[in-house]
Amino acid sequence: MTFPFNEQPLKKGAFIVFEGLDGSGKGTQIQLLASRLRQENIKVSCSAEPTQSSTGGLIRDVLAGDIKRSPAELGALFLTDRIHHNINSSNGIKMCLENGITVICDRYYYSSFAYQGTECDLEWLMAANLNCPDIIKPDLCIFLDVPPNECSDRISNNRSSKEIFEKSIDTLKAVRSKFFEVFSLLDKSENIAVLNADTPVSELSDKIYEVVKKIL
Ligand code: TYD
Numbered sequence: 001m002t003f004p005f006n007e008q009p010l011k012k013g014a015f016i017v018f019e020g021l022d023g024s025g026k027g028t029q030i031q032l033l034a035s036r037l038r039q040e041n042i043k044v045s046c047s048a049e050p051t052q053s054s055t056g057g058l059i060r061d062v063l064a065g066d067i068k069r070s071p072a073e074l075g076a077l078f079l080t081d082r083i084h085h086n087i088n089s090s091n092g093i094k095m096c097l098e099n100g101i102t103v104i105c106d107r108y109y110y111s112s113f114a115y116q117g118t119e120c121d122l123e124w125l126m127a128a129n130l131n132c133p134d135i136i137k138p139d140l141c142i143f144l145d146v147p148p149n150e151c152s153d154r155i156s157n158n159r160s161s162k163e164i165f166e167k168s169i170d171t172l173k174a175v176r177s178k179f180f181e182v183f184s185l186l187d188k189s190e191n192i193a194v195l196n197a198d199t200p201v202s203e204l205s206d207k208i209y210e211v212v213k214k215i216l
Contacts (some may be wrong), residue, residue: 013043013102014215015136016092019110019179020144021172023151023158023198025204026106032205033212034104042216045096047085048106055081063163071119075128078112083134093136102216110141116177126185140215141190142208143179144197146170154214171182189214 016033016127018026036043050056050063060075061068069077085105096103107206109129129135146154152169183192193211197204 004115010098012147013045013106014212015095015097015138016212016215017105017108017110017138017141018144018179019107019114019141021146021148021151021176022163023154023161024144025154025201026144028201029197029208030104030106030207032201036205036209037102037216038213041074043062043099043101044104044107045091045101047091047103048091049078049085050055050081051085051113053081053084055084065163068112071116072121072124074125075112075116075120075125078116079128079132082109082112082129083132085134087134094134096212097136104137108141109135110143110179110182113182114175117182118174118178126182137190139191140212141192142206142211143183143192143194145160145176145194146197148176150198 018030020026030046034046037044050059055077058067059081062077063066074107084092089095093103093105107152112125112129113122130137148169151172183190183194186192195204195207195211199207
């Protein structure tokens with residue numbers, strides 16, 4: 001196929017998701033990766049779930065324990081928020097990727113499976129998210145693996161109040177096992193890199209960059 005004036009078709013952006021327990025250092029590593037890619041003139045948009053939408057606000061109220069919702073309701077709220085995250089026309093994932101912008105997202109459907117999947121039907125949650133035509137499959141999911149006791153220490157050192165999912169080491173252990181259960185269920189259908197993240201920040205950042213370069 002030829003293009004007028006030797007123009008190349010716009011290369012789609014890559015969709016990279018970071019997952020991990022609360023306190024696993026996703027935020028720091030996302031910022032480091034974003035600035036490294038930007039230095040290479042790659043356009044990057046960073047986002048997170050829950051989003052800043054009105055549904056995201058409702059989710060945060062539930063997570064803070066200010067209002068009560070059942071696990072299935074919470075799973076459905078995250079699903080709604082995720083659809084909006086994908087398709088909204090101001091900074092949606094779909095629009096970014098189509099415009100050649102790489103999206104780095106702090107949490108995605110893997111978190112729904114690990115957190116809500118411990119308390120409501122995992123099969124239902126997986127089908128609702130994975131079969132939804134408005135929810136884009138990431139090109140890469142990076143799971144930052146930090147031992148639950150280390151996460152718990154970091155949470156208590158860094159934050160004043162805990163969310164409903166951050167209460168105990170046992171909860172963090174259960175969520176970590178659920179992540180691994182889900183990763184083995186997803187198996188080859190998703191590109192998941194599990195990285196030992198109990199290492200110095202710059203060492204981990206180099207490892208992440210190496211994994212990301214393979215898909216760019
Ligand atoms: P938040 O403090 O916003 O971010 P983080 O801990 O990732 O830095 O917390 C988000 C919380 O939401 C976290 O405890 C995991 C939870 N969560 C779910 O339960 N289901 C989901 O689908 C997502 C995306 C997050």
